[in-house]
Amino acid sequence: MYAFDYVKAGSVSDAVAALGDEAQPISGGQTLIPTLKARLAMPSKLVDLTGIAELKSISVSGGVVKIGGAVTHGAVADSADVKGAIPALASLAGHIGDPAVRHRGTIGGSVANNDPSACYPSACLGLGATIHTSGGDIAADDFFQGMFATALGEGQIVTGVSFPVPEKAAYMKFVQPASRFALVGVFVSKGAGGVRVAVTGASESGVFRWSAAEQALAGNFSASAVPSAPSSDGMIGDLHGSPEYRAHLVSVMTKRAVAAC
Amino acid sequence: MAKDSGIGASIKRREDVRFLTGAGNYTDDISIPGQLYCFFLRSTVAHGKLNGVDTAAAAKMPGVVRIFTGKDFEAVGGLPCGWLITSRDGTPMKEPKHPILASGKVRHVGDPIAAVVARSLAEARDAAEAIEVDIEELPAVIDMKAAVSGSAASVHDEAPDNICYDWGFVEENRDAVDAAIKGAHHVTTLDLTNQRLVANPMEPRVAVGDYNRASGESTLYTTSQNPHVIRLLMGAFVLGIPEHKLRVVAPDVGGGFGSKIFHYAEEAFCTFAAKAIGKPVKWTSDRSEAFLSDAQGRDHVTKIELALDQNGKFLAIRTNTLANMGAYLSTFSTSVPTWLHGTLMAGNYTTPLIYCNVKAVFTNTVPVDAYRGAGRPEATFQLERVIDKAAREMGIDPIELRRRNFVPADAFPYQTPVAVQYDVGNYQATMDKIVELADVAGFPARRAESAARGKLRGLGVNAYIEACGIAPSQLVGQLGARAGLYESATVRVNAAGGIVVMTGSHSHGQGHETTFPQVIAEMFGVSEDMVDIVHGDSARTPMGMGTYGSRSIAVGGSAMVRAAEKIISKAKKIASHLMEASAEDVEFKNGVFSVAGTDKTIDFASVALAAYVPHNYPLDQIEPGLEETAFYDPSNFTYPAGAYACEVEVDPETGVVEVKSFAAADDFGNVINPMIVEGQVHGGLAQGIGQALRENTVYGADGQLLTGSFMDYAMPRADDMPMFTVDHSCQTPCSHNPLGVKGCGEAGAIGSPPAVVNAVLDALNSGGIKVDHIDMPVSPARVWDAIQAAQH
DSSP: OOOOEEEEOSSHHHHHHHOOTTEEEESSOTTHHHHHHTTOOOOSEEEEOTTOGGGSOEEEETTEEEEETTOBHHHHHHOHHHHHHOHHHHHHHHTSSOHHHHTTOBHHHHHHHOOTTOSHHHHHHHHTOEEEETTEEEEHHHHBOSTTOBSOOTTOOEEEEEEEOOSEEEEEEEEOTTTOSEEEEEEEEEETTEEEEEEESSBTTOSEEOHHHHHHHHHOOSGGGSOSOOOOTTBOOBTTBOHHHHHHHHHHHHHHHHHHO | OOOSSSTTOOOOOTHHHHHHTTOOOBGGGOOOTTOEEEEEEEOSSSSEEEEEEEOHHHHTSTTEEEEEEGGGGTTSOOOOOSBOOBOTTSOBOOOOOOOSSOOSEEOSTTOEEEEEEESSHHHHHHHHHTOEEEEEEOOOOOOHHHHTSSSSOOSBTTBTTSEEEEEEETGGGHHHHHHHHHTOSEEEEEEEEEEEEOOOOSSOOEEEEEEETTTTEEEEEEOOSOHHHHHHHIIIIIIOOOGGGEEEEOOBOOOOTTTTTSOOHHHHHHHHHHHHHTSOEEEEOOHHHHHHHSOBEEEEEEEEEEEEOTTOOEEEEEEEEEEEEESSOOTTGGGTTTTTTGGGTTTTBOOOEEEEEEEEEEOSSOOBOOOTTTTHHHHHHHHHHHHHHHHHHHTOOHHHHHHHHBOOGGGOSEEOTTSOEEOOOOHHHHHHHHHHHTTGGGHHHHHHHHHHTTOEEEEEEEEEEOOBSOOOHHHHHHTTBSSOOOEEEEEEEOTTSOEEEEESSOOSSSOHHHHHHHHHHHHHTOOGGGEEEEOSBTTTSOOOOOSOTTOIIIIIHHHHHHHHHHHHHHHHHHHHHHTTSOGGGEEEETTEEEETTSOOEEEHHHHHHHHHSTTSSOTTTSOSSOEEEEEEOOSSOBOOEEEEEEEEEEOTTTOOEEEEEEEEEEEOBSOSOHHHHHHHHHHHHHHHHHHHHTOOOOBOTTSOBTTOSTTTSOOOOGGGOOOEEEEOOOOOOOSSSTTOBOOOSSHHHHHHHHHHHHHHHHHHHHTTOOOOOOOSSOOHHHHHHHHHHHHO
């Protein structure tokens, strides 16, 4: 790790003001800290978001679950409000990493980082969430723009995520054997906005909506209606699975998610 | 009623109190005033010509004390290899120098090029980044088959064809084996890989070098399984320090699994640099560095052929193996694919003719050496896999096929055709036990239940044998070992009756501090609380060869028994004097000396006191004091053996394999602490199941390690494991050591991989999916690929 300055922000505006040249926001640090330890990044300053009270609340009202950006996965998993409104979301959070990761890692960090194997982006996309940022609100459909790429502007931070409460939803994760990130994770929901099927882990373009499955399920929301595997073109191939295997798992996990709804 | 003391008692591990409360003293806990920190600049390319290392700018960086490069070590020896293997043509193996810091060439990613010693680790790292290295990249030699094809680059000039040795065993059997296979009723052939593993003990390696200007003594604190071996190798072969000026201490060590047997460059470096600079020098590996610098395990590619007659009787076995040595020869690397592997190819069976050819191959990868089981898992895996395949091909039940070929219980001692002689064993008994423990009779019902849920259930059963307690020094000397393999112990009974055992064995998870006192308690009739174990310090213990090959209780324990017997013999003489009786009439039982036929008694503590306060004492006949040392050199290996059964459920839709149950029936001979033995088996099974289903070390064609962290190297986790059923009630005590013990540390890792893979193949084939073999790790993706291949 190289030397850096450290600022613990007390408010979103303080945090944004502190972000500038070579400064980087840090929330749970579950990606950033290992990167720093490996000397793969050299920020001049870390702006810690975890002390900002307004980023640490969970609320449910008007059919929307709103989670602050600095809320940990563990807090989401344990939240009676989230479990009551969108149990699939609480369950997703409760199966990220291990207890140590869940008690540091935050939803804002995960969404802003947009790791192609992370779980949360599929929930955002699969529920049609709104991403709140210091620069304004962005629909999930517009927010995720490929591996580690988002619509978040320079010097902006994710302040929270609002999830519309669906009629039903489920998340099925097929874990990569070593990291237990999603080799393929599928978040399926059925609600006022129709059927959504969001896939993480599989594509070289990051999290995506599987529109063929959404269309098929819109008419017949049952596992048997899920199409066979999508094309393996553009799927990730690595030590843990070929593009064909991932494409196959997209279909299998979608079926299982629909069955679990 | 279960014993609560002595041999056979399941006493809780006394060392766990300090480990679990943070009171352990590991090497990284040792810091010496004035200590400096070392950081190694390691090669980022697999193979290249090292044209220059410019340290001028780095040397001026803040905090830097001194920077060392390969030039500083040209006058000292390379890291030695401890076992000479002779090729089939009679020539000795190729043994290129393994320098402390790279010289002339770099040969693997992670090869140390320079070492920065600075006031802090951060300053050392900063300076390392300022070192300019000029490397002319050469083609990387990674794949073994390509390495020996004749068209690859040479890792070492000394071995242009990248072959370290070409070993044949038993060479005289070669023609007879060929003929038997040619004329056999049935021959089953299997090509398989025993993949490379990273040991990953919880504690990474650490070395602290210290030099005392006043005494001229160097001290190395290191994470080692055998501090005396490090002292011998480093002192005699690398740095030229006589043993009386070199102390090696291996304090609490957080696991080794073989990877901490070997003498590493970092140990020699810290010892050397501490003397050169005049200040203590510390190096602590981080996990990423461990992936690039700890010796790795396994990595064999094998073709095995098993010839059978029409009744399924084994007639002959022929194997051809390529064994990866990596870039340099690690300490015991050369012995693993040869004498620890070929000698086990008879397994538990009466196969009369066996021939193994092993070619050891240099590649631009991290050196490979012994890892839990070391050669024996490789032997067991190929043998038990080919037997299972033969059973399927011939339509014989796999358990029955094994039973037809077991060495009969009345055939011991049994001379195998591969040099070793098994002293005792009863393989039908452990197979009977596993059939019972695994409820083989109930399997069809469980399979049907799985099928109702869309899952394929499989049962894998196999036997295993290993050669442990290594070993007879004279035998291993004939086979090329450059060290003796005895063990030592000093038993010191103090004046007030407290007892200290100083053993050459080393405990790094095995529980010696609990089990060794149990033996002494049994022999002396005292409480375990009265006995302490000292180990891991060359200044405090007699010359010992350390802990590996499941040898601690069989060899180290035997040395302790011999020393204790000397104590009892002397104490009897003292007691006879005190009781005014003849020594022949003195009996010793439950801690009390008595004179046969009288009511005269004297307790052990009183005799100990008399030995140190010799007022009324036969000084004309015996010396005062009560302390004895013994060195024990066994007459044979020990041969733990057993049978394992694994049940898996395969999800044909995803390829996921779930281990539903695992049962182990081990014959370890006598057992000192059943709870610790069961724990050792649990750990071994976890590692074996980890190898079977998860772990893999993958290099890219350019020599970059693609599985260089736990993000991609799949370590087994607790929730991957079923509840184990382990049993050690089948006991044929070792015939040649005083405790009748065989050793239990490696069995689980040796016997379990074939059971798991056999179970997966049983599941697939029984489900109509014809698959002969899947290489480990049998990952979901590989199972799914195999299913796709079978169905298209």
